[in-house]
Amino acid sequence: MKSLKYILTIAVGLALFFSCVTQQPYKKQDELAVFSSEDFNWQALTGKAVYVNARGSAPANIKEEVYTIPAIQQLEEAKALMPESLAELTQHFLNQLLEQYPELTEHQKEMLNADAKCGMRVLSKKTDPKYFSLVHHKLQKAFLYLRDTKGIQTGYAFVGNIAKKNVGGQKGYIINMANGELVEIDISSAWKGVGFENDSGQTPLGYFLVYKDYHQKGWQSKTITTDPKHIFYKLHRQTYDGEAMYIYRKSTKIEKAYICSNQFGLIGQNFGSEYVDLSAPDYLRKSPEEVCYIDNSNSGKRQLYIHGSNRVDQLGFALSGGCVRISNINSFIIKEIVAKQGTMPVFLDAVPFHEPKPVKVPGFDDTDLESIYNTQSIVIRKQNLLDSVSLLKNLYANVLPELANSLAYRMSKVDKQHANVDIYVTVPFPESAMKYWLTLHQNNENENILFQQHFGFRGEYYKNVNRTSHNPFFKAYKSEEINHYFSNRISDTKNALHADLSKALTKYELDTVLLSSVEINDQTLIDDHFNVLQDTLDPLEYFSISNERKRVLHYMEMIDSLTQSKPEVFTEWEHLEWVEKYIPFRGNMVSASEDNGVDYNDAVLMQAYIYALGEEELYKRRVKAGELVSVKGQLFQDKLWNEYGMKDTMKMMDEAGLWVLFQYSHSSENKTLMKMVSVAYPKDEMLYGMIMLAEAYYSKYKWKANQYIISSEVDGEALSLAD
Structure with missing residues (x-):
C-alpha cells in the first residue's frame, strides 16, 4: 500500500512538473537569437559618424537650468543606459537645446520645466532582463516582420502597441534593429480603436515608413520638423502657428488639441494582398483572415502621423483622433533618427500584455481631436474609373451620402461655417502611350496616338479580356474623348453631392441656406512628369503614373x-x-x-x-x-x-x-x-x-495612379460640447 502511495505521489509530481513546463510562455533565447549582441555604427550604416560634445559648449548657468528640468533629467538618465548609437543622437538634441535655450520664451521655459514629459524606459538584458524578454515575446511578430520580411537588420525602427491601457498597451518602442535593445515611451492612439477607412478616426495596423523627405503630390502626410527653440509650437494647416498655451488639457474652449513640435508622416506599405502576421486578431477577437490582409495604403491621404502633442496628460491612453501621439521631447529623438537614417520603419500592432485591469482615464471629449476640422479625403482606387455605370453607382450609393453626412457633422461642430470640396480624377498612363513618350515629350504630336491600357491591375491582358466582354477600361481612346468623359463624370458628382448635402444638413438641424457656403470645385491634379505637355495635350491632366x-x-x-x-x-x-x-x-x-x-x-x-x-x-x-x-x-x-x-x-x-x-x-x-x-x-x-x-x-x-479623390475641408471656430 505504501509503495502504491509512493508511486502515485511520484506520478502526480511528474504530472505537475510537466504541466509547469508546458505552461512556460516563451523561450527567451529563441526570440532574441535573431538579434546580435553588438550595437551598429553610424559611420558604417550611413557613411557619416555623429560628432557631439559631451555636454555642448553652453554657459554653466544655462546647463544648470536645463539639467534641473525634471523631463531633461529623465532623458539624461535614459541616455546613460541607451545603446551608444542612440545616446549620440540624444546628446545631439540636448546640445541643440542648450545652445538655443536662451531663445525660448518664458512661457516655453515654464511648460518645459513644469509639464514636459519624457518617461523613457530603456530595456535590455542588463537594465531589465525580465521585462525586456516579455516585450520581445509579446511583440515578436512585429520584430520578425521588420527583420525577416523586410530585411531591416540595422538602424532604428518604431513599434507601437495600440492595444488599450488596461491590457498594457499604448506603448511605443524605439528598437535597435541590430541588437534588439528597446526604449519604451508612452503613446496615444485613436479613441475609436483600430481601423483603416477614410474619415474613420481610427488608427491602422501594419507596416509604414516615415520619410525625411516625401514629395508625393496630393494630401500625403508630410514630415515636418523644427529646432528645439520651437518646442511646443503647434502645427495648423501644415505650418507652425505659435506656441501652445498649454501642453495638457485645460479646456477645449480655451485651446483644442494640436500637433506640436514635430510630425512624422505615416506612409502605409501594405496594400491588401500580403498576409501580415499580427497579434491583433486575438486582441480584436477576430479571425486572422479578417485582420491580417491589411490595406493601410491610404494612411498618407488620411494625414496620419506620429507627432508631439499639447495633450501630454493623455499619453498612455487611447484618446487621439487617429494619429500616434508622443511627448514633445520624445518627438525630437525621433526627429534625430529620421534625419540620420533618411527613413524610419514603423510597425503598429495591438497586443495585450496582461488581463484587463481598471484604469482611470483623463478628461476627454470627442470634439478635442486634431483631425476633426482638418482637410479630409475619400480616395477610390480599386475601381474601373472608365466604367461610368459602376463608378456612378458606387458614388451615388456609398461615397457621396457618407461624404455629405461627414461634412454636415463637421459643420455642426463649428461656428461661422464654410466648407470646400475639391474633386480630382486620374487614371494610369496607358502602355500604348508609353511607347510614344519621346514623341509626346519632344514633338507634342498626339493625333495618331491612341490611349489604351494593355494590362489591368491584376495583370489581365486586354486582348484576352476583350474576347469575352467589352470592358471600357481597355478601350482605345482619342485624347479629346478622355477629356470629355471625365468632365462629365465630375459634373455628375457635383450635382449628386449637392443633393445629398441638402439632406444631411436637414438631418443635423442645420439651415439648408448653408449650401451656399459650400464650394464644390473640380481641380486638376497634374502629374509633374506631364507638366511640360499641358499646353498641347489636354487629356494628360487626367493621367498619372506611379x-x-x-x-x-x-x-x-x-x-x-x-x-x-x-x-x-x-x-x-x-x-x-x-x-x-x-x-x-x-x-x-x-x-x-x-x-x-x-x-x-x-x-x-x-x-x-x-x-x-x-x-x-x-x-x-x-x-x-x-x-x-x-x-x-x-x-x-x-x-x-x-x-x-x-x-x-x-x-x-x-x-x-x-x-x-x-x-x-x-x-x-x-x-x-x-x-x-x-x-x-x-x-x-x-x-x-x-x-x-x-x-x-x-x-x-x-492602381497607385488610379484615383478618384474627393477632398473636403470645414473651416470655422470650434464649438466645445463638454469640458
Whole structure:
C-alpha cells in the first residue's frame, strides 16, 4: 500500500512538473537569437559618424537650468543606459537645446520645466532582463516582420502597441534593429480603436515608413520638423502657428488639441494582398483572415502621423483622433533618427500584455481631436474609373451620402461655417502611350496616338479580356474623348453631392441656406512628369503614373539623350550594341527596321524597361543585405553612379533587369503565357514578348495612379460640447 502511495505521489509530481513546463510562455533565447549582441555604427550604416560634445559648449548657468528640468533629467538618465548609437543622437538634441535655450520664451521655459514629459524606459538584458524578454515575446511578430520580411537588420525602427491601457498597451518602442535593445515611451492612439477607412478616426495596423523627405503630390502626410527653440509650437494647416498655451488639457474652449513640435508622416506599405502576421486578431477577437490582409495604403491621404502633442496628460491612453501621439521631447529623438537614417520603419500592432485591469482615464471629449476640422479625403482606387455605370453607382450609393453626412457633422461642430470640396480624377498612363513618350515629350504630336491600357491591375491582358466582354477600361481612346468623359463624370458628382448635402444638413438641424457656403470645385491634379505637355495635350491632366513606371520614362529619355550626346556608347557598351541599328529611325513614328518591324521607340522602350527593373532589383538586394537605403529612384541611380561609374552601373542594371524579367516569366504572377527561355538570346529577337512581360510586371503598380479623390475641408471656430 505504501509503495502504491509512493508511486502515485511520484506520478502526480511528474504530472505537475510537466504541466509547469508546458505552461512556460516563451523561450527567451529563441526570440532574441535573431538579434546580435553588438550595437551598429553610424559611420558604417550611413557613411557619416555623429560628432557631439559631451555636454555642448553652453554657459554653466544655462546647463544648470536645463539639467534641473525634471523631463531633461529623465532623458539624461535614459541616455546613460541607451545603446551608444542612440545616446549620440540624444546628446545631439540636448546640445541643440542648450545652445538655443536662451531663445525660448518664458512661457516655453515654464511648460518645459513644469509639464514636459519624457518617461523613457530603456530595456535590455542588463537594465531589465525580465521585462525586456516579455516585450520581445509579446511583440515578436512585429520584430520578425521588420527583420525577416523586410530585411531591416540595422538602424532604428518604431513599434507601437495600440492595444488599450488596461491590457498594457499604448506603448511605443524605439528598437535597435541590430541588437534588439528597446526604449519604451508612452503613446496615444485613436479613441475609436483600430481601423483603416477614410474619415474613420481610427488608427491602422501594419507596416509604414516615415520619410525625411516625401514629395508625393496630393494630401500625403508630410514630415515636418523644427529646432528645439520651437518646442511646443503647434502645427495648423501644415505650418507652425505659435506656441501652445498649454501642453495638457485645460479646456477645449480655451485651446483644442494640436500637433506640436514635430510630425512624422505615416506612409502605409501594405496594400491588401500580403498576409501580415499580427497579434491583433486575438486582441480584436477576430479571425486572422479578417485582420491580417491589411490595406493601410491610404494612411498618407488620411494625414496620419506620429507627432508631439499639447495633450501630454493623455499619453498612455487611447484618446487621439487617429494619429500616434508622443511627448514633445520624445518627438525630437525621433526627429534625430529620421534625419540620420533618411527613413524610419514603423510597425503598429495591438497586443495585450496582461488581463484587463481598471484604469482611470483623463478628461476627454470627442470634439478635442486634431483631425476633426482638418482637410479630409475619400480616395477610390480599386475601381474601373472608365466604367461610368459602376463608378456612378458606387458614388451615388456609398461615397457621396457618407461624404455629405461627414461634412454636415463637421459643420455642426463649428461656428461661422464654410466648407470646400475639391474633386480630382486620374487614371494610369496607358502602355500604348508609353511607347510614344519621346514623341509626346519632344514633338507634342498626339493625333495618331491612341490611349489604351494593355494590362489591368491584376495583370489581365486586354486582348484576352476583350474576347469575352467589352470592358471600357481597355478601350482605345482619342485624347479629346478622355477629356470629355471625365468632365462629365465630375459634373455628375457635383450635382449628386449637392443633393445629398441638402439632406444631411436637414438631418443635423442645420439651415439648408448653408449650401451656399459650400464650394464644390473640380481641380486638376497634374502629374509633374506631364507638366511640360499641358499646353498641347489636354487629356494628360487626367493621367498619372506611379513612381516605379516613371523610372521607365526616365530611362527612355536617358537612352534617347545618349544617342545625341554620347553615340559612341552604343558601340562601346556591349549590352547597348543591339540598339544602334535602330537609331537612324529616331524621330519617326512610322519607319521601322525592314528586318523585323521593330522601330526606334520599341527598342528604347524595351531597354528602358530593363534598366528600370534592374534599378529596382539592385535596391532590393541592398535592403536584403541589411543596408538601410534612404534613397530611391533618381537619387539611388546617382548613388550607384558615384560608386561604380556610369558604364558599370548601367551594365549591372541591364543584367539585373534581365534576370528579374526571366524570373517573372516563370512565376505564377505571370498571366501572359509568355516565357523567356534564356537571357542570352539577342534582345531584338525577343523584343515584343519581353515588352509584354515588362508591361505585365509593372501593371501591379498601376492602381497607385488610379484615383478618384474627393477632398473636403470645414473651416470655422470650434464649438466645445463638454469640458
